[in-house]
Amino acid sequence: xxxxxxxxxxxxxxxxDKLPKMxxxxxxxxxxxxxxxxxxxxxxxxxALHGYLGLERLECVGAGPIDWKLLPPAFHRAGILGxxxxxxxxxxxxxxxxxxxxxxxxxxxxxEIRDAHSRGDIAIRLWIDGCxxxxxxxxxxxxxxxxxxxxxxxxxxxxGDLVAYNVRAMKAVFDILVPDMVGIAEDMSYxxxxxxxxxxxxxFIAPYYAGxxxxxxxRGVKVWVDTDGDVGQLIPWLLEAGVAGVYPLERQxxxxxxxxxxxYPTFLMMGGYDKMVMSQGEGPMRAEFERLLPVxxxxxxxxxxxxxxxxxxxxxxYKIYVKLLDEYCAKACE
Numbered sequence: 001x002x003x004x005x006x007x008x009x010x011x012x013x014x015x016x017d018k019l020p021k022m023x024x025x026x027x028x029x030x031x032x033x034x035x036x037x038x039x040x041x042x043x044x045x046x047x048a049l050h051g052y053l054g055l056e057r058l059e060c061v062g063a064g065p066i067d068w069k070l071l072p073p074a075f076h077r078a079g080i081l082g083x084x085x086x087x088x089x090x091x092x093x094x095x096x097x098x099x100x101x102x103x104x105x106x107x108x109x110x111x112e113i114r115d116a117h118s119r120g121d122i123a124i125r126l127w128i129d130g131c132x133x134x135x136x137x138x139x140x141x142x143x144x145x146x147x148x149x150x151x152x153x154x155x156x157x158x159x160g161d162l163v164a165y166n167v168r169a170m171k172a173v174f175d176i177l178v179p180d181m182v183g184i185a186e187d188m189s190y191x192x193x194x195x196x197x198x199x200x201x202x203x204f205i206a207p208y209y210a211g212x213x214x215x216x217x218x219r220g221v222k223v224w225v226d227t228d229g230d231v232g233q234l235i236p237w238l239l240e241a242g243v244a245g246v247y248p249l250e251r252q253x254x255x256x257x258x259x260x261x262x263x264y265p266t267f268l269m270m271g272g273y274d275k276m277v278m279s280q281g282e283g284p285m286r287a288e289f290e291r292l293l294p295v296x297x298x299x300x301x302x303x304x305x306x307x308x309x310x311x312x313x314x315x316x317x318y319k320i321y322v323k324l325l326d327e328y329c330a331k332a333c334e
Contacts, residue, residue, distance in 0.1 A: 002119070002120025006056075013299035013300050021322070033311075061109050066138075093138075107176060123181075124177065125180070129184075145196075162208070167215055170182070184226065186227045189230055189253075209223075209242065213243070223243055232259075249270070252306075271306045272295075272301070
């Protein structure tokens with residue numbers, strides 16, 4: 001089977017010859033710098049690191065809504081809208097949001113990897129900003145949480161603008177290739193659960209998902225949400241909204257993927273491998289794979305580090321992780 005065939009097989013709860021061995025997120029820059037100092041060849045850049053390590057690629061194609069290269073430097077700061085007049089600021093920066101230039105960048109990337117995707121050499125994740133993530137990136141973390149109450153009309157306008165842009169970008173990408181999943185970047189949970197109430201989710205998030213998810217589902221592709229922290233309470237909300245899966249399933253937030261699989265047997269999952277054991281050597285890393293193996297055998301789950309590999313992990317230990325990942329991806333399909 002090809003990489004892409006394996007990936008789609010898992011997403012459809014079918015049994016491939018082995019699970020795909022992938023990392024959904026890039027490595028920390030500090031991790032990469034450490035590995036360079038530990039003998040990573042100079043000819044291996046971040047783009048070639050998957051092949052060097054023996055990993056298969058889940059390529060990310062994204063068209064972010066903020067055109068940072070055109071946005072005036074005065075607005076290059078956290079909390080652009082965190083002022084007394086965020087509506088006026090939004091009007092001022094609106095010309096630098098949702099630009100065709102950003103979509104063209106995504107299309108250039110899609111064209112570049114289209115042949116590899118057609119051959120099945122890679123799987124593709126189409127990434128879009130979500131209706132929690134995008135306002136926060138403009139308001140700043142604290143002011144964004146107040147904005148649900150203080151600037152509700154603006155929040156609705158921003159999310160309406162975002163969804164219109166996302167659909168426009170997705171239409172353009174789908175004309176070039178059909179990605180294997182669509183991931184909505186949100187990060188709306190933390191180690192104690194969601195950062196907003198069900199009522200706020202139903203008012204400010206779910207209605208805007210509807211058009212995006214319908215567009216994607218009509219093309220036979222599944223929609224996932226990228227949200228950190230403890231996702232247990234959030235999953236029923238996502239299912240109700242039509243979301244098919246979630247990642248990265250952070251162990252440090254108490255996420256138990258075996259419990260999630262029992263409660264939600266058809267929900268897709270990716271991530272879940274406790275990154276904190278990766279600096280401890282082969283024994284603890286193997287024990288972590290043993291913890292995940294029963295879920296790996298159920299289908300609908302792509303094992304991967306539960307977030308970016310931290311700089312505490314040496315290159316030698318990461319190579320051990322990849323060796324074990326290969327072993328358990330085969331074992332899960334025996």
